[in-house]
Structures are given as structure tokens and as C-alpha cells.
Amino acid sequence: MEVSRLRLLFLIALAATTLPGCALFRRGEASLPPATTEQNAAEPVTGEPSDKPIIEPQVERREIKHTRIDTEDFEVGAYVGILSIEDFESNVVYGARLAYHLTEDFFLEGTYGRSRAGRTSYENLSGSADLLTDSERDYTYYALSAGWNALPGEIFLGKNRAYNTAFYLVAGIGNTTFAGDDRFTVSGGFGYRILPADWIAVHFDVRDHVYDIDLLGEKKIVNNLEAHLGLSIFF
């Protein structure tokens, strides 16, 4: 009897220590979501499948607008400078310029300028003998030219600023109206363009306008040098 009582005590003690432990383990299983079981119960295993797609695609549809690319090959601008008219002093010249950029290297350019001739040394010395009337002293020209961007580059102002530049050569044909007549004119020169932004340019240009004139009885070739500063925008 002593032995069986001890065995009973041992078994009770064993049960007392192990059973709560089992309960601890079972507690985890009991906290499983009941939703799964409910869903399984709600959906019949056999029969018609539901119309709902298994995966709801969440694709963002883009609004595609085929906007035209803004092409800026044209350049329009104005300039002011000094024109030296051979025999007739130097004077202010101002003009307008339209350019079309064909490639990164070449462009076409149309310019129109106006100036006014002064008096020759002969007229000043002789006093009253005027070679030209007042309206004949008006000087206008136009030129159709081709240009070549010979030296593209950058200019650095300070540490943090760099602007695109180009040194270009220009040659063309045109007309000069001066001393009451139109004169076929060949012009050429060079220029330097600085772009403070990609749509605006500051130009410094030097041109030589060459034509024949027979004003003083004898035909001679005239070189009129022009230097001007201009501003233009791309569009």
C-alpha cells in the first residue's frame, strides 16, 4: 500500500506539472483565425465557380498625348553697330537678322541693315560742293548668307557658370542701296555667339561688304567694314 500511495502521489505531481504545459501549447492553436474555416464552409467545394477574377489587376492607364517636339531651328534678332562706308565716314548701323539652322554645323542667314553716309573729306574741304543729295546718303543693304559654326565651345564665367558659344564664318550675296543705286554686294565675315540660355543668343559680328561703285567717274571696288552687337532668340 505504501508503494501504491507513493506511485499515486507521483502520478498526480506529474500530471500537475505537465498538463498546464500542454495547455500552454494548445493556447497557440486556439488563436488561429476562424475566418479561414468559415470561408471554407461558405464556399462550396463543388459546383459553379464565382464570376469574380482571381486577381484584380491594378494597372494605371497612362494618358498619352503625342505632343509635337518643340523644334527651334529659326533664330530672329536685331543688331546695332558701326559701319564704315568707304569715303563717307563711319556711322551707326542697325539691322535685323533671321537665321535658319540646317545642321549643327551650317546655317542660312538673311540680314537687313540701315545706315547713313556722312561727308567725304573732299566735300568738307571744298565747302559747298555736295556729291550726294540728302536722300542718296541713306544706306540700306540686305544679304543672304551661309554660315559655318567653325569653333563650338564654352565660355566660363567664374567657378560655376558655363555658357555655350560658337565662332562662325559667314559668306553671302546681297544688295546695297546707296548713292541712289542698287549695287550687287558680296559680303563675308565672322561672328561669335554666346548663349546665356538655350533660347537666347548674344552675337558679336564683323562683316565686310564689297561692291563696285563709279560715283567719282571711275569704277572702283569698295570695302565697307561693319562691326555689330546683336541679340537674337530661337523659335
Next chain:
Amino acid sequence: MRRPFTLFGLLLAFILTVGPGSARADDVHKILIADPFIELHTGPGRGYPVFHVIERGREVTIVKRRTDWFELRTDRGVQGWAPREQMIATLEPTGEPLDLQEPARENYMSRRWQAGVAGGDFAGASMISVFGGYAFSDNLSIELTFNHIIGEFSNGYSATLGLMHVFVPEWRLSPYFTLGTGWMHTEPKSTLVQSIDRDDQIGYVGGGLQFYLTRRFMLRTEYRNNVVFTSRDDNEEVDEWKYLGFAFFF
């Protein structure tokens, strides 16, 4: 001295209206880079240095185009220029290749408008010529020409309207035939005595060659035989040569 200021005033007004308008935010054109990478240059030309690289798959905005260069802006705000050869491999956001709308030689016949300038000789006088035309069909077009004739003894202007027939437009070097009529104004030089300005009708027949250069550009050379219907008993025949002309279609 008032006129230069009005000229600059006009330019300033133009800049204020057109200039900043080019940077409008509402009409952005986004593309995807499909090349392994695209190099951005600081300016629209091969001479400007490369300063940034965009990898494949990135989305960029096309800001503008100048000649064969495209200004791109990345989502981080880096802005630079990429050449057309690299842009061919870029895609629209839909995955289609980007249509650069190139007027190449294959489709230049579908371009209807053409314009150009030429220099030449009109009966010994120098001539500067500006022309523009519209094509009804691949072969036939109507053309308007203005000439400024600057000679030793007289100056003049002429304006003509005529038909131009290109025989084989798909050839790179193609001959053409032209026929038309117009009006000519002649001013004898003021140094000559008995100078009277004249206005005459002219008719012409001629031919020429056009040579397709590249993209949208063409060279041409032309001869015209003009008949000037003068008020005198005899009509005058005048040879007109356009030695070299440059034209582009759009």
C-alpha cells in the same frame, strides 16, 4: 536715332511673349531610354562635352529640338543635349518607338511645300532669287519666284508664276521643266541720261536640275529663256541662269 530703339523694343516684346513660353510645363513629351545609355552633351553639337549619362529604362522629358539634337531633362532635373542617332532607339511611354518625323528622301515626295534662294545671272546682270512652290502631285508643282536684278546699266525686279514638272522625282539628281509668266520692272541707272522706268510682262520657258542633298535639303541649278513683251516693235529675249540655288521642303 529713334528707330533702333523701336526695333529693340519690338524684339524685347517678342522675347517676353515667345521666349519663356517655350518652357511651358503642360505640354511635356516623355520618353523611355531604350539604348544601354544615352550621353548628354552641354550643347547641341558634337563639339560640346558629355557631362551626364542616363541608363536604359529611365524616363526623360524632351524639352526641345535643334537641328539633329534633342534637349532632354531627367527626373532629377539634369538637362542636356543628345544626338538624333541615340534618340532613334528611345521609346514612347506606350513602348512604341519614338517617331521623329524625319523628312528623309524616301518620304520627301509627300512634302508639299518647298522654298529656297538662288544666285545667278540675268542678261549679264547679277541676280538674287527667292522662290517658293507647292506640289500638286509627285511631279507637278506651281512656283512663285522673285528676282532682284542688279546690273551695270539698269536694275530691276521681277515676279513670276509658273509650273514646274520634275521628270523623275525619286532620282537623287533629277531634271525638270518649267514654264510660266510674270512681270518685270526695270530702272535704268540714274547716271544714264533719258532714263525711263519700264514695266513689262514676261513669259519664260526653262529647265534645270535638282539634286537631293540630305534630310530636307536640295540644290538646284536652272536656265530660263525669257521673252520680254516690250512696248516697242520687237520683243526682247533674255537668258537667265540660276547658277546655284538652295532649297528645302517642309
